[in-house]
Amino acid sequence: MNGEAAPRRAADLSTRTKLERGRGALGPALELVHTGRAPTRAVLTAELGVTRATAGAVAAELEALGLIRVDSRPGVAGGSQGRPSHRLAVDENGPVALAAQVHPDGFRAALVGLGGRIVDTTPGCVTVSADPAQVLGEVVDAGAALLAKSGRRCVGAGLAVPSAVAEPDGTALNPLHLAWPAGAPVREIFTERVRAAGIDGPAFTGNDVNLAALAEHRHGAGRSAQHLLCVATGHRGVGGALVLDGRLHSGSSGLALEVGHLTVNPDGRACHCGGRGCLDVEADPLAFLQAAGRTPGPEVSLLDQARDLLRAEAADPAVRHATEELVDRLGLGLAGLVNILNPDRIILGGLHRELLNAAPERLRAVVADRSLWGRSGGVPILPCTLDHNSLVGAAELAWQPVLDDPLLLGQGAAVAGH
Structure with a gap:
């Protein structure tokens, strides 16, 4: 025996x-x-x-x-050899994460599956209350309605906000372009609203540009980059993010890469931070409209107005001058970041993506001329490729526990939405 x-x-x-x-x-x-x-x-x-x-x-x-x-x-592709x-x-019919985004011109909720695929999304709301609890309650309710309609299992929820999110408390330290108080406990509020809506699974909160960079690194223009720098201007202001070896670099307390407060025009506009000539106020949609001599209207977002102007009237001398002016300011800021961070790729989102498309050689030349590493061969500068990349990034936060341990799904840690 x-x-x-x-x-x-x-x-x-x-x-x-x-x-x-x-x-x-x-x-x-x-x-x-x-x-x-x-x-x-x-x-x-x-x-x-x-x-x-x-x-x-x-x-x-x-x-x-x-x-x-x-x-x-499995099949064998034509001309290939070996076992298929x-x-x-x-x-495509699997679980989803609930993603939410708040920005100065509204908010939106979406369901996002694996692969960064947006399954469904709500129409964007166009007003944002000064009460973060009210706004987060409304966006979670909109997301819960999507879940109920879909019948999908939900793994958790993620929120993108236009502010640095201080760790470990999850507070919105500087929601400069919202009427929210500094230090609003957005993670706590969001988690409470998610629970109140009957949505199980963990809830997460992060800065919108950080989450856009995470999404682009996994599913978009940042794939395969080891040191990815993302700079974007959305509805107001300018944000930045750095992904190192697949992980967001958030600093000691979540506040890294506040690139909007790099000075690019010492004699320029007063900034909300107390400085002057910061990228945040020198290279965002409002700055573009003002440089082009246009008075912003209240009917649509500043981002949409700036995009429409750039696309429809690019040949107009005032618009061309504004494009060159903002490209030069943006290039100056990017060059400083290249000197400090030495990224292997830069991706641009929001209006900056449109500016890159409008004047790619000018922007690359400014960065190369002003940066040590740019002169030695240049850093690739590419447009972001994902629609709603901050929403996709918010979903990535909710998906991460499942990516770490897929067996959580079999243990009931992520349960069906309703």
Whole structure:
């Protein structure tokens, strides 16, 4: 008996070891599919460094959890050789995260699945109350209505706000372009509203540009970058973010990369921070409209007015002058950031994306001329590619616990929305 028991124990141990190894690979495997880096089981096997059998078991378990789909009848592309590999994709009918965004011209809620795919979104609200509790209650209620309509399982909720979010308290330190009080406890309020709406799962809050950068790094223009700098102007002001080796760099207390308060015009406009000539007031939509000699109207957002003007009247001398003026200011700020941070890629969002498209060579020349590293070959400067990237980034916060441990779904940590 002893001679038979020893091999059996060894076989049992080997099976358990393989199972544990496979379960330990669930999170990395899901992230690879989520970010599009493992389109087939063969690629998944290579990326994880496991056997084909282990990769197959991992893919099967993720499929059983309702997170991915495995093509049961793989085909071979024309001209390829070897055994065909099963294609992998996120399950389009799988769980979702509730994402919410607040900005000076309104708010919006959305449901976002794996892969950064927006499943459904509410029409954008165009007014924002001075009471953060009222606004966050309204955006969560709008999101809860989307969940009820979808019948989808919800893994959690994420919120993007136009303010630095201080850690660990989750307070909006400087919502300069909202009428909210400084230090508003947005994470606490958001969590309470999510619970009150009957939405289970964790709730998270972050700065809107940080979350845009996270989304672009995983699903958009920032893919494969190791040191990604994102600078964007949305409805008002200018924000920045840095992603290092796949992780947001938020500093010691969540306040890093407040690039809007770099001085780019010492004799320029007074800034809300107490300084003068900051990027925040020298290179945002209001600054563009004023430089073009246009009086902003109340009917649509400043961002939409600036975009429409740039697209429809780019040849107008005043608009062309405003474009060059803002490109020069933006380039000066970017050059300083390049000198300090040495990124391997810069992505621009909001109106800055439009300015890049309007005068790409001028912007790149300003950055190259003013930065040490730009002169040695240049840093790629690209437009952001995702629509609603701050919403997608807010959803990434809610998805992260599942990406870390997909078995949470089987343990009831993320439950159905209603």
